Amino acid sequence: MAPQATLHANLSEPIILPDRKPFGIGGRRLCFTHPDDKTKCVKVLRTDQQRTVRLKKKHFIPSHWRRKYDNNAHEMKILEDLFRRLGPEMKQHFPVSYGMQSTDLGPGLVLDLIRDQDGGISRSIREMVTNGYPLEELKSAFDEFSIFLFENVVLTRNLHDHNLVVQHREDGTWRLYLIDGFGDSAWLPLARWFRPIGRSKVRSRIAVAWPKMENLQPLVVSHQT
Numbered sequence: 067m068a069p070q071a072t073l074h075a076n077l078s079e080p081i082i083l084p085d086r087k088p089f090g091i092g093g094r095r096l097c098f099t100h101p102d103d104k105t106k107c108v109k110v111l112r113t114d115q116q117r118t119v120r121l122k123k124k125h126f127i128p129s130h131w132r133r134k135y136d137n138n139a140h141e142m143k144i145l146e147d148l149f150r151r152l153g154p155e156m157k158q159h160f161p162v163s164y165g166m167q168s169t170d171l172g173p174g175l176v177l178d179l180i181r182d183q184d185g186g187i188s189r190s191i192r193e194m195v196t197n198g199y200p201l202e203e204l205k206s207a208f209d210e211f212s213i214f215l216f217e218n219v220v221l222t223r224n225l226h227d228h229n230l231v232v233q234h235r236e237d238g239t240w241r242l243y244l245i246d247g248f249g250d251s252a253w254l255p256l257a258r259w260f261r262p263i264g265r266s267k268v269r270s271r272i273a274v275a276w277p278k279m280e281n282l283q284p285l286v287v288s289h290q291t
């Protein structure tokens with residue numbers, strides 16, 4: 067059963083987000099803690115001028131349509147498909163989607179919010195490493211995540227350090243979650259149709275991700291005297 071059927075009975079009431087500062091700001095979306103449920107987050111599309119616009123400026127699609135391209139709707143569908151295929155197992159490394167809910171900042175996608183054992187919101191690999199945490203300490207969590215992707219043939223976009231969050235668990239270990247960049251970007255879905263092609267695509271995503279993250283550097287704060 068799709069998990070969203072059990073949640074948010076009152077979908078007609080928009081939830082109010084403005085006074086809450088987003089805990090996460092991506093190129094395209096703002097992420098808020100869900101006001102009624104601290105285990106979930108709500109993602110709304112950014113509308114400011116600094117947001118990332120992925121489509122080329124000179125495009126044959128009219129601009130008023132382009133602005134409507136909805137990353138959230140696309141992501142919701144992919145996560146729902148994943149839940150249908152893997153069931154609650156997906157929770158090991160992915161947030162579950164609970165569907166769209168209206169907010170005062172526009173339609174919001176409701177997802178599991180990844181939190182550490184102490185209740186704090188889990189941080190991305192980029193945030194951890196730029197703050198001085200050694201990447202090497204996250205290698206076994208990355209390997210475990212990679213095995214999960216490979217064994218279940220879960221297609222993803224490029225695995226970016228800012229889209230992988232690491233959860234600190236009770237036993238002191240780390241667990242990786244992909245919170246953005248799901249699915250196959252290919253126009254022709256061969257990787258979805260043919261498992262061996264899917265597997266080789268997953269393998270190549272994994273192979274490039276770690277070496278790329280090794281280029282991350284801790285931010286050096288310079289003190290002027």
Ligand SMILES: Nc1ncnc2c1ncn2[C@@H]1O[C@H](COP(=O)(O)OP(=O)(O)OP(=O)(O)O)[C@@H](O)[C@H]1O
Pocket residue numbers: 089090091092093094095096097107109118161177178179180181187188189190228229231245246
């Ligand atoms: N479910 C989640 N649990 C914990 N942290 C999250 C979650 N979703 C997002 N974040 C945090 O918020 C940041 C921005 O979220 P997200 O990547 O979804 O935004 P985006 O605009 O789609 O990103 P991009 O710039 O990659 O397009 C992430 O880098 C991550 O640190």
Ligand SMILES: [Mg+2]
Pocket residue numbers: 092093228229246
């Ligand atoms: Mg992101």
